[in-house]
Amino acid sequence: MTSKKGLVRTGARSTIKAALSALTTADAAKHLEKIAEQWTEAEDLIDTNATAWRLQAAFIDDYVAYCEALHPDAEAWGADALLFDRLSGYLSFRVDHAKGTKGGKVKASTLEWWRTMLIQGVIKSIGEAETVASILRGTRADHKDGLAYRLKLFCVGLVKQHKLDRFSDDRKFYGRPELTLLLLGIEARMNRSPFEVESCVQLQVLLPLSFFTGVRPASLVRSEKTSGFAQVQDLAIVKRGPTSFTIELDVRHLKGFNAALQRGQKQKWILHSVTKNHNAMFDLGACLIPWLIKRGVVQEAESGDRLQQ
Structure with missing residues (x-):
């Protein structure tokens, strides 16, 4: 009588054999290319x-x-x-x-x-x-x-x-053309499936915010222990005129700066909305406000000066 472990082993062998039988020449070539890429990555890691x-x-x-x-x-x-x-x-x-x-x-x-x-x-x-x-x-x-x-x-x-410098030099990892391609890619992904909308809307918020602040997207949300970079209550939309507004963001903690020799003070970052020199593609408010409404944070507002939770 075959044991459970024996059945598992037999099933594993059958699965592999079935996969090999269904393997086409193109699939085999792709597999070998993938192995070559993995080996290159492994060599880089070893180096x-x-x-x-x-x-x-x-x-x-x-x-x-x-x-x-x-x-x-x-x-x-x-x-x-x-x-x-x-x-x-x-x-x-x-x-x-x-x-x-x-x-x-x-x-x-x-x-x-x-x-x-x-x-x-x-x-x-x-x-x-x-x-x-x-x-x-x-x-x-x-x-x-x-x-x-x-x-x-x-x-x-x-x-x-x-008087040693405590922070790294400013480096430009990507600019407006690269950000434009990312945002267009997110829109295309959102149009492909309704199940992608929720995550894509959040990405549309995180990427421009990362672009303007220079902070990694992973650092914009949850961080170590109980501290966090940004929460809804840290965001405020301030009306500056009939057609203009700014987004204010209170920064309390930056992930990756925990080892700094001196703690950074609390900061308030002010992000401006669209101007004639500022393409609408990069307007944070255009995606942030719908995202806040979708989350049920901003319900309605009169001509008031400030929208906040």
Whole structure:
């Protein structure tokens, strides 16, 4: 009598054989092309990981060389009272002599990456769990005497002392032509099926908002824990004249900025509606207001100045 597992295995083999029997020459060619693309992507991923590993190995080697030059009598990763002095000294020395990608100073995020690699070096080199925990956490209840906290505090001081840039350079990932193609593609997708309307309307709101603010679409909605980027109550439509209005957006949190050394203040972003130099395709209100009405947020309004939940 065949067991359930045997039946599953038999069914799996039958499914594969049936798929192979139905495979045409064109399907086989597409499959081989897909495998080639997947292999290329895998090679790129492997190369990226290998490059990161080489950078980390070179960074650790430089730390050992620093200790040999300036602390010849001490072990680079020795669990002694001067471990913090060696690590912090190396970070300070590297900030003084390393150059950023454009030849200037390194950024605060680079310094944070260095600090993380040093902490990983301590964990790997010492190895013993209890010893590592006592070094990183310290003996105080708030862990402020631990190596991890002291090193992070030292990095904050380096950022302020050297006036390191805390944010990435502005980069143009896409412009109005690319956004136009995206919006036209969304409209075409919406016309194909009524089941696509709900998600497409939301995309029509998120993409222009992302375009105007420079924030990733994924960061415009839910984010870590209980915080969020934008909620309905953060949006307000303010009437400026008979045919003009602005959209005000209160920004409380930006996903990806949690590791910033200083918290950003609450901001109010003002997005203008269509002007003679502003194509109607890019008018956020043209898609935002119908979306709010569809969600039941904006029911009706007189000639009032403000629409908000």
